[in-house]
Amino acid sequence: MTTTVTIHIDGVPYAVPDGMNLVDAARIYAGVEIPIFCYHPKMKPVGMCRMCLVDLGFEVRDRATGELALNPDGTPQVRWGRKLETGCTTTVRAGMYVRTRTEQVQEARRDVLEFLLSSHPLDCPVCDKGGECPLQNLTMRHGPGTSRMAYDDKLHLDKHVPLGDLIYLDRERCIQCARCVRFQDEVVGDDVLAFHERGRRLQIITTSTPGFDTYFSGNTTDICPVGALTTADFRFGARPWELTNVPSISPHGPVGENIALSMRLDRDSGGVQVIKRVIPRQNEDVNEIWISDKTRFGHHFTLSPDRLREALARKRGELTPVALDDALKAAAKALKEAGNSVGFIGGPMTSNEDFFALRELAAHVGSRKLGLWPATLGDAAPAAEVGIASGSRLTELGKGDAVLVVASDLEEEAPIWFLQAKQAADRGAALIVANLRETKLDRYASRTVRYGLGGAVGFLDGAASDETLAQAANLVVFVGNEGLGADEHGVLLRAAANLLITTGHAGRRNNGLIPVWPGANTQGGFDLGFESAATRAMLQSAPDVLIVVGADVAETPAGAAALDAAKFVIALSLFPDATTAKADVVLPIQSFAERDGTFTNAMRRVQRFYTAQGPVGESLPAWQVIGLLGQRLGMDRPRRSAALVMKALAESVKLYAGMSYPALAEAAVQTPPIGISPGFYGGTAAAPTGGTGLQWPSKAESRAKLSVTPVEAPQAVHAGAGELVIVPLRRLYDRAPEFFASAVMHGRIPQPFVALHPSDAARLGAVDGGRVKLSAGGASLDVTAVVDATAPEGLALLPQRLAPGAFPQEPVAGRVEPVAEAVAAD
Amino acid sequence: MNVIRGFATTLKYLFQQPATIQYPDEERPPRERYKGRHALKRYDNGLEKCIGCSLCAAACPADAIWVEAAENTDEERYSPGERYAKTYEINMLRCIFCGYCEDACPTEAIVLEHEHRLSFTNRRDAIYTKAELLDPPPAGLEGTPRQTEPGVYTRSIPEMKNPA
């Protein structure tokens, strides 16, 4: 680790790590707040705003003897600088003296604030940042009481400039700190924002077409130290002091981004608490302070008018609204008749409590059919063995380390990991990206590996002999399932485990396997004994009764067939969908915002989310619905709260031992403190109130003996004559109801399409932008063809959940045929 | 003796003007600074002064004011600038007529006027909505929302001029 040096701040000695940024060191170690605007601890200092000016000096040493020169009174002599220095561009070193409260420093701060305010509009009453604005706060603390700027001299600029369809810029409010520009450039690596012009005309522009449209654009509004950047979603939504921030966890994707839901009463929604905005909640172990736009804007489904509000039961073949009791009665009757021929399938947003309730019910009826949706995943045993060690931080990876990404498009599947992998590469880590097609992460990769269909296992099996990986100080392996069948995915995960064991990386901090699961709680499902393989078995031979929780099983032809084959289907769902349409009893459940619960992210961190808003209609938490069903089958009545469910869970599941709600609510200290807390850096990220979660240790960490299991790649899918292999892809922005309910995002969701290689397209007669019909496994989809030179030959890349209709979710051989366009009417 | 003095006083007042007036038949004009029911004011051009900033609600010690804002467009403009009050409600049962809202208002939109005859038969009626609070537009002028020229009303706070 770094050495510690002693520096003096305002006359008091502090021990701080050598080479640390002075602003950070003063905040973290001395509790001295050097005011800043442009500096942000997640980005390189630029020294632009000049707010952090301090008086800097060094102790004087005799050149010959190296001894400290002393004043007559015995104190060390200090040579102070000729002029003030910016704290943010200064790194601490031994013998440094800093004065932050001298008249000169205070005057400099006053002067800089007077300058910043000289052309700043008096918008505070209408500004979304007003109330949590660093410029307001620092003006109150350090600013001049009055300005000598004449009103006539004020500069007036455009106040309503859409940078994209989500982010609006107010040019007058901008203080040219470049935080947004630097965020896009340094953190995201997509420099679509830039400065234009110079001097007082210096202004932010977007250089992309269409405008500012990265997956991370919302973060710029968080770090903006004024109200210059606002989101289309929250503009004028509420004043900050009216909002109550409720800690929560993103229900989208495997990262488990820590968020806070800013709640406020809303007249239009009938005077109930609604989510006004989603802001990141600092957790350096998970998402730092960044969230994807899907997490930020994809919360509208919680209050969607399409939500299921009442129980439905099939009467004379029609689903009809019934009282919850009647629905439960019908369901219980079917369950009693089925005996132990009952199957359970849990979806991606199903919480640990829900899974546990299902498990208890399964035990009660004597069924072991615990299935996880989607049905296309391998098993989680390799991840449990050599999963990334607890306490690991992707932010610590750098020079000498290696990050391997296999069969995953991280930007689409787990945007935050995309950022972190990209930044690890920036810090000097070797980033190797292996996939059957080009992905955006390739741009930052030190090496890209392209394999053919079915080649992933072969590549990973041979990777142990790769010097970069074998000799890396730390090795993190991301494994997805893009272009893989379920069996192949399982084998690939095992191959990744073999690699980590062979190279000796398994079990060490900042090392291990990260499976890129599809859902927010896929890991939790595995932990509680639910298997994707069990789902596949149920699809093969359906049990008499199928209980489906938050999973659109009918989105695949096999799933739809199984729902038809089962005698009775009980669907617990947020939305009416193809699955509930085939169900016999439909029970409304609550979303993550309406209830307490826990999700386990793919790094095995169990994290709590809290009740933020009232229930929609008659919906109940899934665990409670399941408990009520169990009660009718003779079980105890459901537990009174999610906390008690978790308590029982922690007692019965060894991995989760000790993970009670109070334990999960404990917040680890975040350094540097970026969430809103004393001495933070400005911006709207919440402090880690509500808990930073607990990670269960992988088997490798307990010094268990690990052995390599030889792997063999299963047979790859082969396309017959005139066929292509249709490879489903996961896309961040899809048309699943959990995301499509956010109307603000509709402009970003593409029309259903399939990407074809030019030679395939030519052979099939498909033109770019023309319609094609995909048919495979008895299902067909009508989509737009996109001719894309980066698509591998022989494959048709099909983003999932864009087109309505069931379609296989594994690579499958199928036909792609152009559809004759109807002649335009005009 | 004392009895006579007492009767004399009574007798004296018998022929004086009574201090009591016959409210509601008769009304005394309120004082200039009397704080009665609130009114939401308009500019001379008829646009609403209120910009939905919610500072009145923040200042209100009785938590009587509820404001929700929305964005103006040139097609549907309520107030100058980008923001206007979509919802503006004052619960007169809670209001203590302290006038803090008036002090807090950056555009002098809310003023405690002289209306003091507030009566309601249920709690819901005690909540005055924006439609009830807002002054009518000046005679002959169109109310709000209205269509305006783009680029004219860009500022929420009236532009200030240098003191001479």
Added chain:
Amino acid sequence: MAEHILLRDLDVPDIKAFDVYVQHGGYEALRKAVGMTPAAVIDVVKASNLRGRGGAGFPTGVKWSFIPQSEPVKYVVVNADESEPGTFKDRQILEGNPHQLIEGAMIAAYAIQATAVYIYLRGEFWDIAANLDACIEDARKEGLIGPDVLGSGWSCEMYTHLGAGAYICGEESALLNSLQGLLGQPRVRPPFPAQKGGGLYYEATVVNNVETLTNVPWIITHGAEEYKKIGTPESPGPKIYCLSGHVAKPGNYELPLGITFRELIFEHAGGIPDGKQLKAILPSGASGPVLPATDAVLDTPLTYEAVAQIGSTLGSASIILMDETVNVAWAASKMMKFFAHESCGKCTPCREGTYWLRRRYEALLDGRAQARDIAILDDVASQMTGVTLCALGEFAVNPVRATIKHFRADYEAWIKQEAAEDKKAAKPAPAREKAAAR
């Protein structure tokens, strides 16, 4: 001076041609330098005490010695972004004597073992750039530039690059950004350009002015001792003085450092025309503090130290003279307009301060200013002092503070005139018309 060292085109008519330059001893210095060790070349330049002619006057040899020899990639960048108002010395070198600059740049490149030389020219020098490209091509044909220079085994390329018209790009780190295709804004230092991470493409880089490098061949040929005989011990060598403004014979004068203002203006440049009195001197374009034309100032020798002692800077020695007809406050407003236009906007005090000052000067000239505005101008300028990111912000306050200090009466004339205007509405602005008529 008998013979020019820098402006040799005045002595030899066609020295810009490669053959003529070689006939007159051209590229001998490069040959000599390549025969020496790089360290020895640096030692000679160090010994000559050649100081940077771009404005800061930093010893060139010392600058070269900062370059870490271990780095595999190093660059020399020639700052030919001559944009200081009143400066036109580099232009004459580039037009009249380009090969001497190329030779000097190659010697510098050899001294630090650079892999490439970039000549950054201001955008308006497009014709010069075209000519320079031809000159570089001539030299390359002779093996003076390119792979294995003069058989030494050392290879170095040379390129020209045109800026896009920004004063700030004369600041070395902004120049490097611009050269890299980034926004022309200065960088935070450290790291300095001479360090890895601070220079061009973040490699160690020497940035020198055109005139500085043009001195180098003569130093190598004649030796440091000969060179030090010119000028003063602290500021040795010849200097090109650019004279403009109210002077009988404006133009470039190559004279040793250490002559006085009086000698330069009255002996060499023919004094002030029309028998007018000299009022003010800007010794280094718009960015140096103005000096009143007192006897003490006129007798000050033109060296970096002496000019600094009287409260100004020698800078690039672009001397602008103003006679008694000029209202200095008006002149300051012109300079402020220039700085407000050219501030890059990166740091707050310069971006906001220059804008604010410009607006106040506009008010002053429009007759809207009040007496307190002089104090505001001075305050705002002092608020900018010592807190800006680069030197532009520091320079931008000079026109304000020095003119208020020395010529307060000129400011008051504008303010009083406003009062006077109420009575006699038609009184013309005191000095503006006359100055404009020149």
